[in-house]
Amino acid sequence: MSATPRVVVVGASAAGLATVEALRRKGHDGPVTVVGAEPYPPYDRPPLSKQVLAGSWPPERTRLRTAEVLEGLGAEWVLGDPATGLDPLSRTVATASGRAVGGDAVVVATGARPRTLPGQEPLTGVHVLRTLDEAAALRADLLDRGGNGRGRLVVVGEGVLGAEAAATACGLGVDTALVGPQRVPMEAQLGPLVGGLLAELHRGEGVRLRLGAAVSGLADDGGGRVRGVLLDTGEELPADTVLVAVGARPETDWLEGSGLEVSDGLVCDAHCRAAEGVYAVGDVSRWYHEGLGRSVRLENRTNAVEQAGAVAAAVLGDERPYVPVPYLWTDQFGAKIQIHGLPSASAEAEVVEGSPEDGRFVVRFRRGSRTEGVLGWNMPKQARQWRREVAEAFAAPSPVGGSPVAG
Amino acid sequence: MNITVDEDKCCGAGQCVLITPEVFDQRDEDGIVVLLDAAPGEEHHDAVRESAQVCPAAAITVDEDA
Numbered sequence: 041m042s043a044t045p046r047v048v049v050v051g052a053s054a055a056g057l058a059t060v061e062a063l064r065r066k067g068h069d070g071p072v073t074v075v076g077a078e079p080y081p082p083y084d085r086p087p088l089s090k091q092v093l094a095g096s097w098p099p100e101r102t103r104l105r106t107a108e109v110l111e112g113l114g115a116e117w118v119l120g121d122p123a124t125g126l127d128p129l130s131r132t133v134a135t136a137s138g139r140a141v142g143g144d145a146v147v148v149a150t151g152a153r154p155r156t157l158p159g160q161e162p163l164t165g166v167h168v169l170r171t172l173d174e175a176a177a178l179r180a181d182l183l184d185r186g187g188n189g190r191g192r193l194v195v196v197g198e199g200v201l202g203a204e205a206a207a208t209a210c211g212l213g214v215d216t217a218l219v220g221p222q223r224v225p226m227e228a229q230l231g232p233l234v235g236g237l238l239a240e241l242h243r244g245e246g247v248r249l250r251l252g253a254a255v256s257g258l259a260d261d262g263g264g265r266v267r268g269v270l271l272d273t274g275e276e277l278p279a280d281t282v283l284v285a286v287g288a289r290p291e292t293d294w295l296e297g298s299g300l301e302v303s304d305g306l307v308c309d310a311h312c313r314a315a316e317g318v319y320a321v322g323d324v325s326r327w328y329h330e331g332l333g334r335s336v337r338l339e340n341r342t343n344a345v346e347q348a349g350a351v352a353a354a355v356l357g358d359e360r361p362y363v364p365v366p367y368l369w370t371d372q373f374g375a376k377i378q379i380h381g382l383p384s385a386s387a388e389a390e391v392v393e394g395s396p397e398d399g400r401f402v403v404r405f406r407r408g409s410r411t412e413g414v415l416g417w418n419m420p421k422q423a424r425q426w427r428r429e430v431a432e433a434f435a436a437p438s439p440v441g442g443s444p445v446a447g
Numbered sequence: 448m449n450i451t452v453d454e455d456k457c458c459g460a461g462q463c464v465l466i467t468p469e470v471f472d473q474r475d476e477d478g479i480v481v482l483l484d485a486a487p488g489e490e491h492h493d494a495v496r497e498s499a500q501v502c503p504a505a506a507i508t509v510d511e512d513a
Contacts, residue, residue, distance in 0.1 A: 061500045065493075084505060086458075104505050341503045342460060349501070369458050369503075376459060376478070420459030420478020 044070035048133050048141050050123045051149030052076025055322030057104055058348030059147050060115050066356055072115040073141050077122035086341050088175040089205045090371055099172055126298045128315045145317045145355045148306055152288035152323040159258055165266040166282045181281045182214050191215050194269045194277050196255050197285035198225045200370050205283055207372040210247045217248040233389040237396055245373050290324045305337040310361040312351050319351045331363040331434040340368040365434045378423045381413030381430035393422050402426055448492055449513030452480045456506035463498040470495055
């Protein structure tokens, strides 16, 4: 590859922006083109289910960089023009408008899109939450209650997004129910100890928890608007507005026919490389984590930026295995929760600092002598200090040895 | 270089402290960023730029001209 590669970044959100910034920070001054599906310059998604949904921030405040800072990066931004195909051999990206953008390196940062429920598409009053427009639509629907009886929100999905959005909506005074198959919120990710405390928190603040029941569908009011959420118990939960937060799937449809391996994400080697000159960053990237000895895909904000740094370095010839300690945070009512590592439901969870009674504590998740993760509940600094144990576990050499090469 | 931080945006991730502990810290009680040095020496500039760019809440602003 030439010393100053021409770089095409597909995706103009946090991961795409971070890739451009990292390239420039590392001294790259060649041409960079960023192709984005949405019409907006890079904006931040975590506030959408918090400050934007709550209305405490105007949507503009989610902009990640000012126009001047973006301008200063010297990249070409092609926005509102989704990529429709990639030829990995010529490293050329085709777009919906008919553009063909070629480079020496292509960085795929197309993110993920929300999963939906069967029968969801034609119904009004049913939302997903990933983009600014979707946040605005949900907020408008929640506020549009005067005389319309649209007071009841059912959030389908008790993972991090569902639990967070339920907390925000409840804080707005909306009659909110949270439904899903787990017994307590986020149980699959965090286990029964923390999940139980989340359930207590939500119940205490007025969220109706209808957990332990799978959702089988949505009921129509006869006029094309949602009327309720159907559970597999046969019950119907009345709803005027529904938020479907049942996870996301990586945005890889446009790579069909490219010959690149897609398997719940664009499959990459330990250097986040899918093929010669083709890399993947952020929610869309499934790469081989040498510390864990397996491939992972992370949907979190911090990874988008950290992985962009690793990929920018690789594009410039400095290839090192990408072995991050995953990190995510969520704010629910008064609880600021920070998670370092990848806890699992079956890990041994123990409060190691503070106490749940005081509303401030750190939980350590262990499997044998290995610390899989730590969680801080209103103890961000202390959680970060415990992170050291997690970092050791994530840096450990893989028991199965070297990394496979992506095909 | 002059650094400003937006405490209201800060989510307490502590990424800045991991990268530039000479310039950033966190409050013990809520993890919000504490700016130890708003105009650090040149030897910290690269790390400060990286801290600002990786901040997951975009809470750090760097004025290069100041």
